[in-house]
Amino acid sequence: MSWRIAICGALWGCLAAGSILCGDEYFFLKKNGTEVQVRGRVIVEAEDGGALIEDRAGRLWAAESDQIVKREKDQVPFARLDADKMAEAVLDQLPDGFDVHKTAHYLICYNTSPAYARWCGGLFERLYRAFNNFWDRQGMTLSEPAGLLVAIIFSDERTYREYAVVELGESVHSIVGYYNLMTNRVVMYDLTGAQKIRQAKDRVRQSVEINRVLSRPEAASLVATIIHEATHQIAFNCGMQTRLADVPIWVSEGIAMYFETPDLKSSRGWRGLGAVNRTRLKRFHSPNRSRPADSIRVLLSDDRWIQGRAEDPRFQGREAVLDAYAEAWCLAYYLIKHHPDEFVKYMQLLAEKRPLQQDTAEQRVADFERFFGTLPGLEQKFLRQMSRVR
Known part of the structure; x- marks a missing residue:
């Protein structure tokens, strides 16, 4: 991100x-x-x-x-484009050969197989329902998106990179999909063609075959990335977060990681929601990691740690970024599980943040402590509970 x-x-x-x-x-x-x-x-x-x-x-x-x-x-009131005009606008910006698949909440523009587009549409709709149902049960009312959510799917990694390099730069070589805050679109490629998981005998013309290929262990991180980015898109379009508002990155990333485990065995449910993220938990508990005592304060007040731009040497480098993501998942997991009411109130406060109005580090910490108490007290409970998670 x-x-x-x-x-x-x-x-x-x-x-x-x-x-x-x-x-x-x-x-x-x-x-x-x-x-x-x-x-x-x-x-x-x-x-x-x-x-x-x-x-x-x-x-x-x-x-x-x-x-x-x-x-x-203009005397005409502002309104988002309808589905047909939106499709026309997006297709005009893409290479020739793209088609459109529409669902209740998504406009999927693709130049891969129709079966894969339908499979992604079904996956995104299940995520959308799971996301809304979860927060409704938590007591947080979300709104319908102002228009269809756009996803662009390229047939292969090469053409995806040719398109995405303009937005991602050199990072395109390590990113299989992303949500762009400015365009409000998710961009990805057909993962069944990824060399990492593709086998010569694979035929991926039908959903059952797509599920089979993408259910392999080696595909888990790729699918999780797509779900992660789609979760960002939902959060920024349902009233939970406002694009370009000063919402701490750990919140956005923590929530996306909370939802990113897919359930490809079900056509309706999302049993992976809130599951323990083994990769992040293992990182958090790594014996090789020296966790600074003020980690939560730094995570709350300064996005530069999770961005990889920290000035403090303790939080610098690629390994430190991975530590920040682990800390973000653990903190979100702990708060949602053990302080659900307070977390919803905190999210409602963040939802009121307006674009391009930046808070001070002190304000960010104060916002958090308003609902969860002082950081030293929370730190002890947090570490104790996370030590029990397996």
Whole structure:
């Protein structure tokens, strides 16, 4: 997720938060020497004239004042594109050969087999239902997305990389799928073609064959990544989190990891929800890891640890990032299991955070302690409970 948060950091720098607005306008923007017309609403207007704009396809555009050539009011109220117009808009931005599969909540654009598109649609819908049902039982009411959630599926890893390198850069070689905060889309490729899991005898034209291939142990991390990114997309479109708001990364990542274990044996349920994440737990308890006593405070107050940009030497490097993800999963798991009511209230507070309004480290800690008590007291209970998890 670090590449997405890097975008946030850049935007906080160029769009000092001003007023939060809502209206429908035509914007003529100069981007990379080309004039682009955007119809949408202003989400944030900076004091210097810059703006954060959401277009009718759900994409966010960050424009500094000198990039806005002209803007015109539109009398038609803002609304997301309907399914047909959304499909047309997305297909216009993709190479030739893509088709569309629609479900109740998803628009899937693909150039792989229709069977794989349907399989993904079914998987995403099951995740969507499980996510909403879980939080409803917890007492947190979520909203319907403003429009269909878009997923783009490439037929193979090569064409996926050719497309995604523009957004991911060199990270594309290590990422099998991602959710882009700015475009609001999940992008991935057909995992049944991944060299890591593909066998010569595989035929993946039907859902049962897809399940068979992707249920192999060597495919688990790949499928979990797709579910992880799809969970981010749901959370940012159902009122739980607001794109570009200052929600601590550990919260977003902890929740995504809580949901990322799929149940490919069932066509309806999601028995993996809330299961112990063995990889993260093993990392957390690793005897080779020296866990600093102030780990929770650092995780709460400073996203740079989980981003891999920490200035404190104790939290630097790739291994430290893996430690941060383990800490995030453990903390989310502990709070959801042992402090569910307080966690929902904390999530409701975070849901009120507005785009591009950055909290101080002290405010982040205060928000947390408001519901869970002081960090030293919580730390003892947290470590004691996690030592019992197997």
